[in-house]
Amino acid sequence: MADLETFRAETRAWLEANCPPEMREPIRDDDDVCWGGRGVKFKSEAQRVWLERMGAKGWTVPEWPSAYGGGGLSREEAKVLSEEMRRIKARSPLSSFGIWMLGPALLKYGNEAQKLEHLPKIARGEIRWCQGYSEPGAGSDLASLRTSAEDKGDHYLVNGSKVWTSYADKADWIFCLVRTDPTAAKHLGISFLLFDMASTGVSTSPIKLISGSSPFCQTFFDNVQVPKENLMGVPGKGWDIAKYLLTHERDMIGGSDSTGGGQRDSVSNIAKRLIGLDAAILADTALRTDIARHEINALAFGLTMERVLAETKSGQGTGALSSMLKYYGTELNKERMELLMSIRGSDGLVWEGEEKGEGDLARSWLRSRANSIEGGTSEVQLNIIAKRVLDLPGA
Amino acid sequence: MPLILTDDQQMIRDSAEGFFKDEAPVSQHRDLRDSKNTDGFSRDVWTKMAEMGFAGVLVPEAHGGADMGHVAAGIILEAMGKNLSAAPMLSTAVLGATALKAGTAEQQAKYLPLIAQGAHLLALAADEAARHKPNHVATTATPSGNGFKLNGVKGFVLDGAAADTLIVAARTGGETDDKAGITLFLVNPKADGVTIDKRSMVDSRGAARVTLADVQVDGADVLGGVGEGFAILERMLDAGRACLAAEMLGVSGTSFAMTVDYLKQREQFGQKIGSFQALQHRAAHLFCEVELARSATLKALQALDEGSDRAAMYVSLAKAKAGEVAILASNEGVQMHGGIGMTDEYDIGFFMKRARAAQETFGDAAFHSDRIARQLGY
Numbered sequence: 175m176a177d178l179e180t181f182r183a184e185t186r187a188w189l190e191a192n193c194p195p196e197m198r199e200p201i202r203d204d205d206d207v208c209w210g211g212r213g214v215k216f217k218s219e220a221q222r223v224w225l226e227r228m229g230a231k232g233w234t235v236p237e238w239p240s241a242y243g244g245g246g247l248s249r250e251e252a253k254v255l256s257e258e259m260r261r262i263k264a265r266s267p268l269s270s271f272g273i274w275m276l277g278p279a280l281l282k283y284g285n286e287a288q289k290l291e292h293l294p295k296i297a298r299g300e301i302r303w304c305q306g307y308s309e310p311g312a313g314s315d316l317a318s319l320r321t322s323a324e325d326k327g328d329h330y331l332v333n334g335s336k337v338w339t340s341y342a343d344k345a346d347w348i349f350c351l352v353r354t355d356p357t358a359a360k361h362l363g364i365s366f367l368l369f370d371m372a373s374t375g376v377s378t379s380p381i382k383l384i385s386g387s388s389p390f391c392q393t394f395f396d397n398v399q400v401p402k403e404n405l406m407g408v409p410g411k412g413w414d415i416a417k418y419l420l421t422h423e424r425d426m427i428g429g430s431d432s433t434g435g436g437q438r439d440s441v442s443n444i445a446k447r448l449i450g451l452d453a454a455i456l457a458d459t460a461l462r463t464d465i466a467r468h469e470i471n472a473l474a475f476g477l478t479m480e481r482v483l484a485e486t487k488s489g490q491g492t493g494a495l496s497s498m499l500k501y502y503g504t505e506l507n508k509e510r511m512e513l514l515m516s517i518r519g520s521d522g523l524v525w526e527g528e529e530k531g532e533g534d535l536a537r538s539w540l541r542s543r544a545n546s547i548e549g550g551t552s553e554v555q556l557n558i559i560a561k562r563v564l565d566l567p568g569a
Numbered sequence: 570m571p572l573i574l575t576d577d578q579q580m581i582r583d584s585a586e587g588f589f590k591d592e593a594p595v596s597q598h599r600d601l602r603d604s605k606n607t608d609g610f611s612r613d614v615w616t617k618m619a620e621m622g623f624a625g626v627l628v629p630e631a632h633g634g635a636d637m638g639h640v641a642a643g644i645i646l647e648a649m650g651k652n653l654s655a656a657p658m659l660s661t662a663v664l665g666a667t668a669l670k671a672g673t674a675e676q677q678a679k680y681l682p683l684i685a686q687g688a689h690l691l692a693l694a695a696d697e698a699a700r701h702k703p704n705h706v707a708t709t710a711t712p713s714g715n716g717f718k719l720n721g722v723k724g725f726v727l728d729g730a731a732a733d734t735l736i737v738a739a740r741t742g743g744e745t746d747d748k749a750g751i752t753l754f755l756v757n758p759k760a761d762g763v764t765i766d767k768r769s770m771v772d773s774r775g776a777a778r779v780t781l782a783d784v785q786v787d788g789a790d791v792l793g794g795v796g797e798g799f800a801i802l803e804r805m806l807d808a809g810r811a812c813l814a815a816e817m818l819g820v821s822g823t824s825f826a827m828t829v830d831y832l833k834q835r836e837q838f839g840q841k842i843g844s845f846q847a848l849q850h851r852a853a854h855l856f857c858e859v860e861l862a863r864s865a866t867l868k869a870l871q872a873l874d875e876g877s878d879r880a881a882m883y884v885s886l887a888k889a890k891a892g893e894v895a896i897l898a899s900n901e902g903v904q905m906h907g908g909i910g911m912t913d914e915y916d917i918g919f920f921m922k923r924a925r926a927a928q929e930t931f932g933d934a935a936f937h938s939d940r941i942a943r944q945l946g947y
Contacts, residue, residue: 442947456947466938469945474890477572477864484571498857557846559853564829566852568844 181251185258192227193264194220200263207269210299212346228267229298235273238281243294271340272296272303275419276349276368283366283407283415292347292368304371306336306350306393307416314554316351317361317413321395323352330354330367330405332375332398338548342378342391345371351416354409366412369400385540386525423549424500440472441465441510445517461516468509475502497562501555504545511542570871572864574640581641584621585648592617593654595916601655602773608731609775610655618656619687627666627808632681634666639808639873643815643866650819650927653919655774657690659809659816660728665691667808668736668753671793671801676755680734692732693809694723694756694779695802701932703738703802704748708781710739717741717791719754719762719784727930729777730767732758736805737781742796753798755790756781772919772926807884810931811869814887817895817927818866821859824895824902824920828852831906848905855901862887862894882944889937895924 197220201207205217208225216222228234231245236252238244247255277296280289295301312319321334332352342348347370355363371378375398380388407415442456442465449457456462482495515522518535525533546552560566574582593614601611618624626642628634635641642663649658661684668691669680683689698705708721719739726735735756743750758765762784765777793801829852832843842848869887872880899921903910910917928934 440945442942442945446947451947454946455942462942462947463935463938465947466942470886470889470938470941471861473886474861474865477868478861481572481864481867484573488571488573490573495860498860501853502857502861553850556850556853559856560849563856564849564852566829566832566843566849567841 178250178254182254182258185255186261188231189258189262189264192224193259193262194224196220197224197265197267198263199265201265206265208267208299209269209302209341209344211302211344212300213344214299214302224265225267225299232297234268234270234299235277235293235297238277238293238297242281242289243297268299270296270299270302271305271345272301275305275422276303278422279349279366279415279419280406282418285406287403288368288406301346302341302344304339304342304345304348304393305419306339306342306348308338309335310337310392314551316416317364319351319353319364321350321352322356323354323365323367323400325354325402326399329402330400332367332369332395332400334395336393336395337381338390339378339393340389340391342371342393343380347371348376348393349406351412354405354412358410361413362410364412364416365409366406366415367400368404368406369398373398373400375399383540384543385537387537387541420550421496424496424555440469441513441517442469444514448517461513464516465513468506468513472506472510475506478502495563497550497555497558500549501546501552501559505552507545508542511539515539570875572867572871574644574867578640578644581637582644582648585623585645586651588617588621588623589648589652589654593649593652593656595653595919598653598655598773598919599916605769607767607775609728609769609773610657610731614654615656615687618658619685623658624662624687625666625685626662627670628662628681628685629670632677632685634681634685639811640867640870642808642812643870646812646816647819647822647866650816650821650923651823653820653823653923657728657731659812660693660732661689661691663812664693664805664809665734665736667805668693668792668801671804675789676792680755689734690728690732691734691736692726692728692777693738693805694726694729694735695738695806696725697721697723699724701929701936702746703806704746704751704799706738706740706751707745708737708739710741710752710754710786713785716785716787716789717752717754719756719781719786721781723779723781726777726779728775729758729779730765730775734758735763735779736792737779738798738802739781748799750796751798751802752795753792753801754786755792756784756786760784760786770926772922774926803881806931807881808873810888810937811866811873811884813927813930814862814866814869814884814891817891817924818859818862820920820924820927821862821891821895821898824898824917824924825852825855825859827917827920828855828898828902828905835907842905851901851905855898858894858897862891865890879944882941885932885937885940885944888932889934889941892924892928892937893934896928899924 196218208221232240232243233245233255236245236247236255240246273296277293280292307316309319309321323330323332347368350367351364352367353363354365375396377394378391381390381392382388445456445465451457514535522535525536622635623645625634626637626645628636630636646658666684669677680689695703697707710717710719719737735758737754737756738751739754740750741752762782764780768776768778770776832848832852833841835842865887869883872883902917903921906917909915
């Protein structure tokens, strides 16, 4: 424990000396978030320096091994680092699908050369990754994907199209599910391929959403040549990696949208500010009932996340609960956004106005509708619970 | 405190589950009902529960109790809910013990050992109106002799006909709905002026309407301070509500398990009905709801053991959520069983009846939603 306290003191001193004051301010705009990559445009020198310093220490990915550009920290040390960063309100130096998604899969399924090639660049924010999973004809039925990778001896020839590729127009590399064996059974002919988005034959087209923004693209592959060594894991076993990553993604989506975490202002606090109290209760009593019901579920959900974590830590885990958290967390977040729209009434309908921030609520509300679609729909999560947890027949 | 059971609590759970499965299964509940048992529970089982330490779960060791805390009490009630075991656990071991711990040294010494031994039953006579509203006390206590004279009607007294002592909430001051001015009294149900009208309920448990007409009580039978009974009443009710949440969690657990089992057995249209997605999704949703009720219930019980400032809020959260889920689980259970679920021969209907009765006891989900909103300042 003494070692941990020494580590805390050193970490605190280093952060104090190296985290620029601007990087301790709350995030206000999208471009306050740094995604790195070849084409990165830093908003400020402070943002650049912060990423460079954290990347050099491997603290963008504290628990990855140092041989792959990580911090090599233990779980306990990483927790100390995160606490110390929170203490000074330090921003995360880097947001990255490479860190959140590809990295864990590479560590588990990648070969040594792939780990050495890709992980350090992810850690330092030099390469920005995107994920090629869904296709126009393969949504909930992801395993029906048809993008093909034909074995041409020294390379694969990739043809097809991916959809809902987040920030594909800004990404440098893609990790992509492709069909390498068109004759094998649906789940068995799939492989996991990594390739450069600058390759000849790759093009992207942004998709405009109902919220007005375009974070997603459709991505097209027209005779893209990919070196054979870029296949991760075993040919035909890509579905295992896909399932591993989908579970990982579900945990992230379910977790980040929980309303029990306490980071976001509660619906009732917002209602109190905007509607006000009358004799100590919310002035709109009909809405109050709906809000209380929502907050009961939000609180109980937050406690469930806490319990599942505690069970996992103590080895009492019931397992296979990521679908429950994804399903319930995203449904709750949608309900929260509906309630916020109701609380704001006609003010919430504003799309564009004189003041900065007008229209934000309507856009967030519309964005939230995707929560229960992306990463596996609510209906797919219920199917998974029925099959894996309840063991119902034929599910 | 991590939101999981400790090793000791897991052992209590294992022994409680084994005990009620063997000693007080659903078939016993059916027998009690069919024999029109006047108590609504088996005195023999209650004696055994005392031997197991269950009756004294909240009684301090100095008074012969096991003093295992609220989480342990909840674990016992959950096991009872799973098996629909009827016993004066809630009225005596939870409400009674909580009340008496606020008593004088003499009162504690007199009652607490008897509670732990399973030798004395208590019942709370507080609610007057059909909808739970603990501050609504019209029953009066007027000074008389060296004590008080009680007058009023208590509409819903759980285990009221079986009790050896009633804990009566009466007004020594203030207006009908005031929290201040409520006083608790220990009343002998055999005293002059006490009338007990026994009512058997939909869940076959015993309750009574208690009429008090010029009932003379001694000053020594005041529990806590005169006019200061509401705080004790709230403590009793919160312990009872958290334990009812645990019992309803047990009710939900068995309803759900029976239903999933039935989905795997029953065939229609040439296949197991559990293969139909319409039913799979409802079962999967129910699974999530039961998990949420479990988290909320454990948190409430832990908060009571910790003496947390937020205990009242977490208790209402648990009672609201576990109540809503128990109703959903038992209603869905009957619906997914189809016609057989409506028959008396099949057990699932018992769970629906108990869920409804437990939901109405000490405040339903609407009552507790309102209470949570007030706790959170809206």
